[in-house]
Amino acid sequence: MVVLITGAAGFIGSYLVDAYLARGVEVIGIDNLATGSPSNLERAHKDQRFSFIEADIARDAERTGELLQAGNVRPDLILHFASPASPKDYADLPLETMAANAAGTRTCLEVASKCNARFLFASTSESYGDPLEHPQKETYWGNVNPVGPRSCYDEAKRYGEALTMAYWRTRGVDARIARIFNTYGPRMRENDGRVVPNFIRQALAAEPLTIYGDGTQTRSFCYVDDLVDGIMRYGDAASLAGNVINLGNPKEFSILEFAKIVAEVAGVPLRFGHARLPEDDPTRRCPDITKANALLGWQPKIELRDGVAKTIAHFRGAAAPH
Numbered sequence: 001m002v003v004l005i006t007g008a009a010g011f012i013g014s015y016l017v018d019a020y021l022a023r024g025v026e027v028i029g030i031d032n033l034a035t036g037s038p039s040n041l042e043r044a045h046k047d048q049r050f051s052f053i054e055a056d057i058a059r060d061a062e063r064t065g066e067l068l069q070a071g072n073v074r075p076d077l078i079l080h081f082a083s084p085a086s087p088k089d090y091a092d093l094p095l096e097t098m099a100a101n102a103a104g105t106r107t108c109l110e111v112a113s114k115c116n117a118r119f120l121f122a123s124t125s126e127s128y129g130d131p132l133e134h135p136q137k138e139t140y141w142g143n144v145n146p147v148g149p150r151s152c153y154d155e156a157k158r159y160g161e162a163l164t165m166a167y168w169r170t171r172g173v174d175a176r177i178a179r180i181f182n183t184y185g186p187r188m189r190e191n192d193g194r195v196v197p198n199f200i201r202q203a204l205a206a207e208p209l210t211i212y213g214d215g216t217q218t219r220s221f222c223y224v225d226d227l228v229d230g231i232m233r234y235g236d237a238a239s240l241a242g243n244v245i246n247l248g249n250p251k252e253f254s255i256l257e258f259a260k261i262v263a264e265v266a267g268v269p270l271r272f273g274h275a276r277l278p279e280d281d282p283t284r285r286c287p288d289i290t291k292a293n294a295l296l297g298w299q300p301k302i303e304l305r306d307g308v309a310k311t312i313a314h315f316r317g318a319a320a321p322h
């Protein structure tokens with residue numbers, strides 16, 4: 001079996017690379033290193049079944065196709081994870097974000113169509129925008145500002161979803177969509193602007209934790225190992241073409257509660273700094289994972305405190321290599 005993973009040098013992509021290699025299959029990673037890091041692939045490069053193509057999936061469609069052909073590679077499964085993912089990254093790279101999810105998704109779907117490969121699109125809870133339904137089920141259409149500062153990400157993912165469904169409907173590609181909710185763990189970049197690395201970096205530097213708004217907005221936090229397990233189950237499962245499945249942790253925490261947990265686990269006194277809530281920041285976020293549970297037998301196992309402890313250990317540089 002050959003698995004092609006775009007965004008392989010990123011946070012989630014690199015864990016997927018390691019997990020598929022651990023299964024003994026061949027893995028090809030593609031990444032342009034826009035927000036990823038070669039260091040995430042150090043372990044993978046030690047495995048002969050891993051190969052890496054440094055390319056922009058949105059721009060180098062021909063090159064990607066040529067490289068795959070030259071290597072006589074026909075993937076059986078394509079996981080499209082290439083995209084800036086943190087609000088800070090997609091604010092810095094709005095056009096690149098749109099391209100990765102539009103042209104990049106199309107390139108992957110073309111390869112899937114030619115190779116008769118299964119395709120899985122890494123979509124996002126941001127497809128629901130600032131949701132009016134709670135918790136969010138896959139049937140909810142969302143409440144997205146199409147022209148706001150987050151629209152480059154939200155709408156690009158929604159376009160990627162529509163493209164995925166069109167290739168399934170009209171080209172018969174075995175294409176699936178995962179709507180991923182807030183995932184965290186080691187290998188996140190300290191400065192990527194997301195709440196988990198923000199709080200941990202600030203706690204370890206004995207700085208006040210920055211609360212945007214009043215901190216009553218909620219998030220759910222899924223540890224990366226749980227997410228990888230869910231993605232692999234989805235990639236393995238027969239007869240799920242054309243599906244949309246939420247993957248995330250359904251336990252909801254306010255940002256204030258989360259700040260307390262980070263401070264406790266880091267062993268530092270809790271101090272807050274305050275900043276204005278960013279525009280279009282969702283007030284509540286929590287997945288309904290009934291479908292993932294029914295179709296994949298999946299639910300997250302790792303408690304927030306345990307996941308935070310592992311992430312803090314990594315940030316301290318004291319963790320065993322991941």
Ligand SMILES: NC(=O)c1ccc[n+]([C@@H]2O[C@H](COP(=O)([O-])OP(=O)(O)OC[C@H]3O[C@@H](n4cnc5c(N)ncnc54)[C@H](O)[C@@H]3O)[C@@H](O)[C@H]2O)c1
Pocket residue numbers: 006007008009010011012013030031032033034035036037055056057058059080081082083084085086089096099100104122123124125179180181182183184
């Ligand atoms: N982490 C989360 O909480 C979360 C939540 C929902 C969805 N997702 C999705 O999962 C995927 C991975 O997210 P992540 O958190 O690992 O982010 P990340 O930034 O760590 O990883 C993304 C990777 O994609 C690469 N990339 C970006 N544009 C590319 C392009 N045009 N061609 C090739 N490579 C490109 C980057 O260099 C990076 O290595 C993204 O598609 C993201 O939208 C993540």
